Amino acid sequence: DAKTTQPPSMDCAEGRAANLPCNHSTISGNEYVYWYRQIHSQGPQYIIHGLKNNETNEMASLIITEDRKSSTLILPHATLRDTAVYYCIVRVRGTNAGKSTFGDGTTLTVKP
Amino acid sequence: DTGVSQDPRHKITKRGQNVTFRCDPISEHNRLYWYRQTLGQGPEFLTYFQNEAQLEKSRLLSDRFSAERPKGSFSTLEIQRTEQGDSAMYLCASSSLKTGSSYEQYFGPGTRLTVT
Numbered sequence: 001d002a003k004t005t006q007p008p009s010m011d012c013a014e015g016r017a018a019n020l021p022c023n024h025s026t027i028s029g030n031e032y033v034y035w036y037r038q039i040h041s042q043g044p045q046y047i048i049h050g051l052k053n054n055e056t057n058e059m060a061s062l063i064i065t066e067d068r069k070s071s072t073l074i075l076p077h078a079t080l081r082d083t084a085v086y087y088c089i090v091r092v093r094g095t096n097a098g099k100s101t102f103g104d105g106t107t108l109t110v111k112p
Numbered sequence: 113d114t115g116v117s118q119d120p121r122h123k124i125t126k127r128g129q130n131v132t133f134r135c136d137p138i139s140e141h142n143r144l145y146w147y148r149q150t151l152g153q154g155p156e157f158l159t160y161f162q163n164e165a166q167l168e169k170s171r172l173l174s175d176r177f178s179a180e181r182p183k184g185s186f187s188t189l190e191i192q193r194t195e196q197g198d199s200a201m202y203l204c205a206s207s208s209l210k211t212g213s214s215y216e217q218y219f220g221p222g223t224r225l226t227v228t
Binding site for chain 2: 034036041042043044045046049085087093094097098099100101102103104105
């Protein structure tokens with residue numbers, strides 16, 4: 001699995017958009033970008049995934065660059081409950097999918 | 113669908129004792145994964161099962177660790193002769209391989225092990 005690089009920490013004001021970057025310059029053509037978050041003392045929670053097109057769901061938006069070497073997770077209106085560690089991982093999907101390789105993630109702190 | 117459950121949520125044990133953790137995956141999920149997470153770091157892969165078959169084990173899974181999924185449903189992770197370095201959060205995740213499913217890994221709340 002390709003490695004990802006994320007900033008260790010970020011702050012965001014409550015109500016503003018939080019933009020979390022991730023670099024995955026060695027991503028393979030069949031690997032998807034996944035985002036998870038982990039609130040203190042809980043298991044990681046799936047947020048969103050994408051291959052090459054931008055994706056949006058009820059939690060967030062995912063913007064993937066055209067060369068797929070980086071992506072940005074966008075929380076459009078951050079709340080205090082979005083304070084968590086956010087992990088960007090890349091892995092294949094479907095029946096060939098196996099383990100997930102996590103880095104140390106980005107600790108997002110949403111401030112009032 | 114009640115999600116992935118893990119038992120116990122917390123375990124304190126003395127060095128040298130054996131401990132066993134249980135994971136109940138989401139119903140009908142084929143794959144079950146074990147990860148370990150130490151403070152300030154992301155989860156590290158330990159092993160995973162497809163149904164009852166153990167398909168991959170990490171080099172982190174020393175001889176003192178053993179995992180089973182005998183009937184392809186729940187799984188157990190046993191640590192023998194625990195060491196202080198085994199203190200960590202042990203996370204379980206499951207996913208479905210069925211066509212049309214989301215394939216994503218869904219994580220349980222974890223079991224926090226403290227070895228004194």
